[in-house]
Each structure stands twice: as C-alpha cells, then as structure tokens.
Amino acid sequence: MKIKAADLPGIGKKLSFITAEQSMIVLIVHHTGKRELYFFEDADNDEADFSINLTGEETREFGAQLLGAMFQPVDMDKMKMFKNQIIIEWVDVSPASPLVQKTIAESQIRTKTGASIIGIVKGEDVIPVPDIHVVIHAGDTLMTVGKRDQMSALEALCRGEETT
Numbered sequence: 001m002k003i004k005a006a007d008l009p010g011i012g013k014k015l016s017f018i019t020a021e022q023s024m025i026v027l028i029v030h031h032t033g034k035r036e037l038y039f040f041e042d043a044d045n046d047e048a049d050f051s052i053n054l055t056g057e058e059t060r061e062f063g064a065q066l067l068g069a070m071f072q073p074v075d076m077d078k079m080k081m082f083k084n085q086i087i088i089e090w091v092d093v094s095p096a097s098p099l100v101q102k103t104i105a106e107s108q109i110r111t112k113t114g115a116s117i118i119g120i121v122k123g124e125d126v127i128p129v130p131d132i133h134v135v136i137h138a139g140d141t142l143m144t145v146g147k148r149d150q151m152s153a154l155e156a157l158c159r160g161e162e163t164t
Helices: 056-066 076-085 109-113 147-158
Strands: 003-007 012-018 024-030 035-040 050-054 087-092 115-121 125-128 142-148
Touching: 035 056, 050 056, 087 147, 109 115, 109 147, 142 147
Parallel strands: none
Antiparallel strands: 003 012, 012 024, 024 035, 035 050, 087 142, 115 125, 115 142
C-alpha cells in the first residue's frame, strides 16, 4: 500500500491511498485542525461516495483503533485451530431433561459433559456468567462452550436423552 501526500496551499495537506479492493480513502487535514475523510468506492471516481468531518481528537482515536488499541484480531491460523476445537452453542432445556430444577452445581454439567455454561436466557432475562447456585428450568436456553463431543453430550442431556 502506498500513501500519497500532497500540499493543499492555503488549506493543509491531502493524504490518500488505494485499498486492496481498488477503493480510495482520502484524508484532508486543514491548517485549522479540521479533518475531512472521503471514501471513493472506485478510485477513479471524481466524486466521493461518502464523506465525514472529524475533530483532531476523533481522528486520533480512530487511528488508535485502526492500530488495534482496544481489539487485536486473532491470527487466522490460530482462529481455524480454535474453531475446529472449541464451539459455542445455544442449547434449549427440555422439560424431560434431568437438569430441570437443579442448580448448576447440582447438575454437574461440566463433570458429566466437559462443557461449560457461560450464560443463561430465562424468558426476557439474560444471566451472563451465571453463579453455580442458579437453578435451571425447562425452557431456559443455555449458552455453552466446549469441544464438539462435549457439546453433543450436553445437548443430549438437555433433551433428556441421558440420565444423571
């Protein structure tokens, strides 16, 4: 990627670059501190498809986010390995399940299946990272994490196909 810079006499500086998809992004930094960001879907177009004005602070924050200040993407090779080994599923609890009317601790889900509960939806309520004393009811939806075989065992347990 090549960034082009050009002086704009009496205005400031123009910075532009062509993306891998042949779009163009242009940033004009005025002497006053004002910043204008333009997006051209086709780099050959004379008129921008989208533009926005940013303050200096907004530009710095946006730049920091582009550099990964709050979020670092996962390496794709690591993500593929992760996706092949660990999955997150939403599992409904059937009235026939032996988990009904038991606390998370009493149900021993992790001991029996290896999967973990990371959240529960109870009607309109959502319980993130539930305490071990939360009681599981028929109709609850468990947000769970585990390997494929662990998830299969937990799904069977929630359907009532396995006994405790």
